[in-house]
Amino acid sequence: MFTASPDLIAIAQAQLLLAVQTLGLLSAVLYLAQTTPEGKSQWVELVSYPQGKAVLPPDRDAQLAKERIIIPLVYEEGILGLLVSEKEKGWTATEQEQMETIARTLALACALDQRCQWLLQQQKQEQDLLANLLHQLKNPVTAIRTFAQLLVKRLLPNDPNHSLAKGIVRETVHLQELLGEVKQTPLLAPQAVSHFLPPAAINLLEFLQPLVHAFANRAYSKGLDFITHLPATEVSVKAHPTALREALSNILDNAIKYTPPGGTVTLAVTPTDHHCQIKVQDTGIGIPAQDLPHIFQRHFRSHNVDGQIEGSGLGLAIAKQLLEQMGGTIEISSTEGEGTTVTIQLLAQAAPTGDKTDGSQNAPATNPQYT
Numbered sequence: 001m002f003t004a005s006p007d008l009i010a011i012a013q014a015q016l017l018l019a020v021q022t023l024g025l026l027s028a029v030l031y032l033a034q035t036t037p038e039g040k041s042q043w044v045e046l047v048s049y050p051q052g053k054a055v056l057p058p059d060r061d062a063q064l065a066k067e068r069i070i071i072p073l074v075y076e077e078g079i080l081g082l083l084v085s086e087k088e089k090g091w092t093a094t095e096q097e098q099m100e101t102i103a104r105t106l107a108l109a110c111a112l113d114q115r116c117q118w119l120l121q122q123q124k125q126e127q128d129l130l131a132n133l134l135h136q137l138k139n140p141v142t143a144i145r146t147f148a149q150l151l152v153k154r155l156l157p158n159d160p161n162h163s164l165a166k167g168i169v170r171e172t173v174h175l176q177e178l179l180g181e182v183k184q185t186p187l188l189a190p191q192a193v194s195h196f197l198p199p200a201a202i203n204l205l206e207f208l209q210p211l212v213h214a215f216a217n218r219a220y221s222k223g224l225d226f227i228t229h230l231p232a233t234e235v236s237v238k239a240h241p242t243a244l245r246e247a248l249s250n251i252l253d254n255a256i257k258y259t260p261p262g263g264t265v266t267l268a269v270t271p272t273d274h275h276c277q278i279k280v281q282d283t284g285i286g287i288p289a290q291d292l293p294h295i296f297q298r299h300f301r302s303h304n305v306d307g308q309i310e311g312s313g314l315g316l317a318i319a320k321q322l323l324e325q326m327g328g329t330i331e332i333s334s335t336e337g338e339g340t341t342v343t344i345q346l347l348a349q350a351a352p353t354g355d356k357t358d359g360s361q362n363a364p365a366t367n368p369q370y371t
Contacts, residue, residue: 004113005116013047015102015105016047016049018102019098020049023095023099024087025085026086026087026088027050028085028086029047030045030048031043031083032081032110033079067087067088067091069099071100072103073106083103144168145168145173151165152165152169167210167214178246199239199240199326200239200240201237202239204235204236208267211248211252212267215256222261223262225264225265226264227265231270236349239328239347240325240326243322243326244326246318247318247330247344248319253315254342255282258285258340259284263283265282276346279343279344283338284340286334286336287304287332287340288302288336298317299312300313316330323344327347328344328345330342
């Protein structure tokens with residue numbers, strides 16, 4: 001059953017008061033069409049003038065007095081309500097036309113109010129569904145983390161599967177962090193992540209180690225080379241750890257996803273006095289020139305991949321939003337058929353010392369072994 005919002009009530013009161021003051025009405029009442037839980041239709045009074053002294057509910061089958069007019073509130077061929085008004089004397093054509101204008105205004109207001117409430121109800125249902133799913137994910141994620149931790153304890157450090165088990169632990173911890181942060185925001189939106197934990201100083205090379213390991217495994221499993229160019233000395237940046245991990249994961253995921261087997265994905269870090277540049281380059285399918293201006297729009301996908309490679313068109317939009325919230329920037333250059341380069345700039349926490357880079361790590365990441 002539809003319940004009018006305070007905004008709709010305020011609009012109706014203002015319109016009725018306007019009619020009373022300009023046309024000298026004895027009374028005016030707005031009825032809304034309602035459906036009872038039993039499925040029956042009825043007229044329910046919304047507002048009246050004078051307040052609390054409404055005319056009797058209209059009976060369209062009865063002979064109405066000359067001084068009373070009833071105007072239906074029609075919107076898209078549906079009757080949303082009735083506007084009933086009375087005068088001491090008869091109505092002129094101009095006065096009836098003015099009341100019809102008011103009725104059209106109220107009909108539009110009722111229709112918009114109904115749609116707004118329907119959208120709010122849909123949003124609440126979707127949020128409830130998402131909240132339920134997040135809650136249901138907790139137990140299996142916790143179980144996976146527990147099993148992986150047991151594997152880490154039972155496998156010797158030199159066992160090739162030891163690093164894989166540690167990777168599973170890291171990713172489940174990351175997933176638990178994301179689940180916990182998403183549950184804290186009423187809108188369940190990714191942009192809220194950076195508001196819960198303030199940006200902090202991050203040792204970037206240490207931070208990148210698990211990401212490099214995880215995405216190197218994915219690259220090799222697809223038949224790609226994964227190359228890193230990392231500085232030899234410590235690099236400290238100002239960022240939110242969870243948000244930065246999410247942004248970089250989205251970018252690396254795209255690089256691997258859109259690069260055919262036999263290609264290369266390169267991750268390079270270049271520190272300067274006040275910033276640190278992170279560059280992800282691939283030899284993939286590239287982005288058409290006409291699509292580049294729209295590449296950070298939510299749900300946008302390039303014409304050369306839409307429907308061919310699975311994706312939602314959200315990864316880059318989320319990455320841009322998270323990076324900008326921590327004071328960073330992101331840019332993309334690409335040539336269709338040749339590859340894409342994503343360049344991130346982060347604020348340096350302190351000016352790096354020593355050599356910026358000596359090329360000691362300018363080589364493919366160690367190829368993981370599988371057993």
